[in-house]
Amino acid sequence: MLNNLIEANKCLICKNARCQKNCPIDTPIPQIISLYKEGKYEEAGKILFENNPLSSICAIVCPHENQCRGFCIKGIKGEPVHFHDIEYEISTKYLENVKLQKPKQNGVKVAIVGSGPAGITVALNLALRGYSVTIFEKNEKIGGVLNYGIPSFRLPRFNIDLLEKRLKELGVKIKINSLIGPVITLNKLLEDGYKSIFIGTGVWNPRRLDIKGETFGHVHYAIDYLKSPNRYDLGNKVIVIGAGNVAMDAARTAKHFGSNEVYVAYRRGFEDMTATKHEVSEAKEEGVLFDLFKSPVEIVDEGIILEDTKKVLNENGSYSLVSLTDSRKLYECDSILVAISQLPKNTIVINNKGLDVKNGGLLLTDEFGQTTREGIYACGDVTNGAKTVIQAVVDGKKVCESMDKYLKQFII
Known part of the structure; x- marks a missing residue:
């Protein structure tokens, strides 16, 4: 709570707050911070809940770097205000203590x-x-x-x-x-x-890689794995195919449940990943390794065959991704997690x-x-x-x- 008060005191209470403008649900951030500094936690919690009933959850899982935190004016020359930490404290306390009154029923x-x-x-x-x-x-x-x-x-x-x-x-x-x-x-x-x-x-429904060997016993879809990771025995070395938030969650979960070597293989670079920078950073801090510019070709009993890719600049200024077929190599592993989107x-x-x-x-x-x-x-x-x-x-x-x-x- 003390740290959050320090964060709140950093806020400039901007009149035309960029943080609020870049919040998808238009959270009244300056108003909430002002109420927090005044100790009006219940009032602030009520406003947050009525605007976003999942406020306590969004405070954790939102891509803040692309929303409130990423547009905080304090972040231009220093560290931005971490409003999401304040939001989590207020929203969680409100959800814990509020007693919602069941309204008169309309029979529908x-x-x-x-x-x-x-x-x-x-x-x-x-x-x-x-x-x-x-x-x-x-x-x-x-x-x-x-x-x-x-x-x-x-x-x-x-x-x-x-x-x-x-x-x-x-x-x-x-x-x-x-x-x-x-x-x-x-x-x-x-x-x-x-x-x-x-x-x-x-x-x-996980999207398939559509390569040979995808039905083998050591291949799992990340979205299925995340439902009950404690039921899987992935072994010591795991390769995750994909670079979205599901891929990061799967890689971090595999580390959490005891796999010592976890690699994320992705056919492009860090700048092209759909996962948030925060998620990628968290994965790195937890020991997840990255093999970039690698594309899956075939799954075999010993692991997965990957080939190198590279970006090629087109005449119109755009980039294309090409595969280097003479670069194919077997990457041995105990398990493979496929995380290339869902349907x-x-x-x-x-x-x-x-x-x-x-x-x-x-x-x-x-x-x-x-x-x-x-x-x-x-x-x-x-x-x-x-x-x-x-x-x-x-x-x-x-x-x-x-x-x-x-x-x-x-x-x-």
Whole structure:
């Protein structure tokens, strides 16, 4: 707390705060810091929660270097204000202590399919407006990527548990181990009286490398590994293919669970990685090694064959990546983790007619989250592909407004 007060005192309380302008959800950062300095923690927590119900989680997992911290004016000539640390303290205390009052019920039932960041946001906001909300979660815990995609040493599960507690206070019913699509269909939900359905099932199908040997026993997909890393025996030496945040999380988790040599192999350089600089830096600090400009060719029993790549400058000033086929080499390892993006599982689409998809199998919606079936909405990764948690919350708030307008016709 003392360190956070020092951080708060560094803030210039800018009138046209660049940090706030570059926050996807427009967190009123100068106002929050001012309240914090005055000791008005509950008031600050209420503002944060109403603006972003996942504030305590975003304070940890947001790419701050590209948002608030990256645009702090103090960072131009020195160290920027670490607002996210202040946000985490305020938001966590607020979630711990607040008692949400269940509003008067309007008798209208809503189904939330998937309880990731978008699903939780929509469920909370609709429940606060008096709707009878039921969450259908295919796993045994809510949270989606928060619980099954981000390592617990990076995101404490305590914060997700607090959100679940607040949901239940509002009367939200949570059905775990409930997969919507093959048995319980969207039509069945509508027949049972749900007036609208929100789909926020995320992207859980790993993208294949499509090279020989990918089905071998020592090859695993990172998104599957992160669900239950304690169940895997990866051995001493692991090679992770990919360079996004999932790849960094998988590499760090492998180190955490005892693999001594963990390498990230990527076909480009550090500057091209989609993982945040913070995530890459954390991985390096924890002993993860990097093999850059290496592209996978074939997986064999002893490991993986990689070939060198290099950037070539084109006449128009752009760069192309070319492979050097005479550079192929076997890199021995005990296990390989593939982390080159994810696609949505199409269970809902296959078993429910009327839901159109776009490229990559993502659900097609309009700008308000309305799918091609009336009364059925979607947002988050299932419509946009793997994005940030904060973007899912932003989209969830927008979709909630659309659903509320649609649902009002059923209120007697």
